[in-house]
Amino acid sequence: MRELERAGTEEAGPVAAILARLAPAASAGRAGMRILADLLVPPLCLSCRVPVAEPGRLCAPCWSEVKLIGGPVCPGCGLPYPHPVPAGTRCGACLRAPPAFEAARAAGLYEGPLRGLVLGLKHGDRWDCAPLLAGLMAGAGAELLAEADLLVPVPLHAIRRIGRRFNQSALLARALALRTGRPLCLDALMRARPTRPQVGLSREARARNVRGAFRVRPARLARIEGRRILLVDDVLTSGATADACARALLKGGARAVCVLTALRVGEEG
Ligand SMILES: [Zn+2]
Ligand SMILES: [Zn+2]
Helix, strand or coil, X not given: CHHHHHHHHHHHHHHHHHHHHHHHHHHHHHHHHHHHHHHHCCCECCCCCCECCCCCCCXXXXXXXXXXXXXXXXXXXXXXXXXXXXXXXXXXXXXXXXXXXXXXXXXXXXXXXXXXXXXXHHHCCCHHHHHXXXXXXXXHCHHHHHHCCEEEECCCCHHXXXXXXXXXXXXXXXXXXXXXXXXXXXXXXXXXXXXXXXXXXCHHHHHHHHCCCEEECHHHHHHHCCCEEEEEEEEXXXXXXXXXXXXXXXXXXXXXXXXXXXXXXXXXX
């Protein structure tokens, strides 16, 4: 057995050397396949499917309809203000019920082509939309990302995960981690009980629906304790889900929680 192990160890040298020599060829091969694939199926706009120069992009007309959030926002929930306001001005919702998270930011408004991309990610397995959305999130959430010790996605309920192949929040968190190099823990949070879909519920009913619905997975408590967590989700509506997740993370020992979503609704949800 020991001899086998030694043989295995000795094998690793030449095998590793051969693999290292093959790697550039494999990479060149992949590039060649890409060019061939682009000739056969040219890259298409993620939204309207007209041909574009590079994959994973929007065409110029679709891009012109995108509403990025760039102006003044509520320092709490990231609600965009239509006019300049004194620094630190919180919106009515944050004043009435201060959220458990420190700050939430979103790249764009939940409308136009980006809304279609997020819905595609959620319902249609359009995982190819994740890198573009993550790129926009990295820009909008640069400050939050710089301070974050760990990225954590909002978990899907197990039953819903069977219906959809992907957890869109996990896809976005993974794409963000790849892009920024921030550490990622995909399964830090779990659902403690089932919840109804939030669509169509009032702000109060949304909060009631998700109150106490999340908790930190016991095996992940050590990764959460004392850390600044950046919670990742696709859309922020009333902020009730983000608030419930933030409460669970703080209860699990997190030092602070901020929220980064691809999109958010433009009014108090
Ligand atoms: Zn387009
Ligand atoms: Zn606010």
